[in-house]
Amino acid sequence: MKVLVTGSTGFIGLNLVHKLQTTNSFEPLTLVRESSQTEMLPAGVETVYGDLTQPGSFEDGLRRADALIHLAAVYPGYDNDTEQQAENEEGFIREVNVSGTQLLLERAADHNIETVVFTSTINAHPDLYDDTVDNQYVITKYEADQEIVHGDWPFDWSIIHPTYVIGPRDYRLNHFNLFQRVAANRLLVPPLYIPGQYNIVHVFDVVDTLRTALNEIGTNRFVVSGENHSASTLYRTIAAVADDNCFVPPIPRSVVSIGLSPIVNRLHNRGLYPINGAEFRSGVQRGTVPERFTNAAPAKQRSLRTTVKDAYNWYQSVGVL
Numbered sequence: 001m002k003v004l005v006t007g008s009t010g011f012i013g014l015n016l017v018h019k020l021q022t023t024n025s026f027e028p029l030t031l032v033r034e035s036s037q038t039e040m041l042p043a044g045v046e047t048v049y050g051d052l053t054q055p056g057s058f059e060d061g062l063r064r065a066d067a068l069i070h071l072a073a074v075y076p077g078y079d080n081d082t083e084q085q086a087e088n089e090e091g092f093i094r095e096v097n098v099s100g101t102q103l104l105l106e107r108a109a110d111h112n113i114e115t116v117v118f119t120s121t122i123n124a125h126p127d128l129y130d131d132t133v134d135n136q137y138v139i140t141k142y143e144a145d146q147e148i149v150h151g152d153w154p155f156d157w158s159i160i161h162p163t164y165v166i167g168p169r170d171y172r173l174n175h176f177n178l179f180q181r182v183a184a185n186r187l188l189v190p191p192l193y194i195p196g197q198y199n200i201v202h203v204f205d206v207v208d209t210l211r212t213a214l215n216e217i218g219t220n221r222f223v224v225s226g227e228n229h230s231a232s233t234l235y236r237t238i239a240a241v242a243d244d245n246c247f248v249p250p251i252p253r254s255v256v257s258i259g260l261s262p263i264v265n266r267l268h269n270r271g272l273y274p275i276n277g278a279e280f281r282s283g284v285q286r287g288t289v290p291e292r293f294t295n296a297a298p299a300k301q302r303s304l305r306t307t308v309k310d311a312y313n314w315y316q317s318v319g320v321l
């Protein structure tokens with residue numbers, strides 16, 4: 001089965017294409033832009049030009065494919081190389097994530113694509129979506145989801161909702177700061193990190209879910225999640241795989257809330273800390289889900305330790321750690 005992959009040069013896309021290239025049942029065909037950096041794609045993989053903002057540009061790819069995995073998306077701060085894009089970021093995100101997806105689906109239907117797999121995100125899952133959310137990325141992901149759900153499509157489709165994905169081939173270093181923080185500190189306590197919770201999944205679990213979805217018929221929705229872990233548990237796990245050179249003590253919630261937030265507020269007011277005291281007290285929530293949505297991937301999942309170790313080893317292998 002020939003699978004057209006959009007977003008093939010991104011973090012999940014690269015891992016997916018490398019995996020598909022090793023299988024007998026799937027042959028990847030990667031959609032790339034003129035500006036895409038294609039050096040990290042596996043040797044010998046077929047590429048075809050396409051840009052979600054340019055209607056008509058993905059005809060060739062769709063004509064040659066049997067299935068489509070749609071990963072390409074943008075978020076605030078992505079690709080704002082031109083002044084025009086930076087000025088109208090909201091319009092730019094919508095153009096790629098909603099209009100681009102809509103057009104791609106319509107053209108996929110016309111080209112008799114048999115199966116479409118769309119990668120959404122956990123906060124755009126219809127059961128978890130908060131319609132007061134002020135986040136263009138999540139809003140546009142939800143709108144694209146609804147295009148799929150309410151369309152009368154001739155193809156089978158699946159939507160997948162990963163939580164917070166880490167692992168090898170994070171060439172954009174989107175999740176590197178977690179690891180860098182451990183590497184840079186012998187003692188790691190708030191406010192050196194923001195307390196809160198993370199739900200982490202291995203990028204290979206996401207890839208396995210995408211492959212599973214390619215074989216599904218009908219209409220499907222998959223959550224790809226792990227356990228919810230506190231930030232201190234996550235940092236301690238990173239420290240453990242990084243040879244224990246960094247100590248991450250558990251800090252009581254009351255110390256963080258009462259003791260540290262006035263200090264954080266002062267630092268924030270002087271432009272020395274990214275969030276204010278109230279935000280610090282609430283803490284970060286990255287990919288966290290209600291209990292019934294934990295460990296929900298359809299494929300066998302890697303442990304937090306394995307996930308963190310694979311990411312750590314990869315950052316080391318490319319020389320950034």
Ligand SMILES: NC(=O)c1ccc[n+]([C@@H]2O[C@H](COP(=O)([O-])OP(=O)(O)OC[C@H]3O[C@@H](n4cnc5c(N)ncnc54)[C@H](OP(=O)(O)O)[C@@H]3O)[C@@H](O)[C@H]2O)c1
Nearest residue numbers: 007008009010011012036051052053071072073121162165
């Ligand atoms: N990473 C996570 O933690 C996470 C969690 C949940 C869901 N997801 C979802 O998973 C998908 C992949 O995420 P990722 O982290 O792999 O993303 P990423 O590393 O930021 O890569 C984005 C990809 O989209 C492509 N793209 C951007 N604009 C495009 C356009 N106009 N036309 C065609 N392609 C375009 C990029 O191509 P260029 O190389 O040319 O820029 C790149 O290949 C996204 O839909 C994301 O919402 C990710």
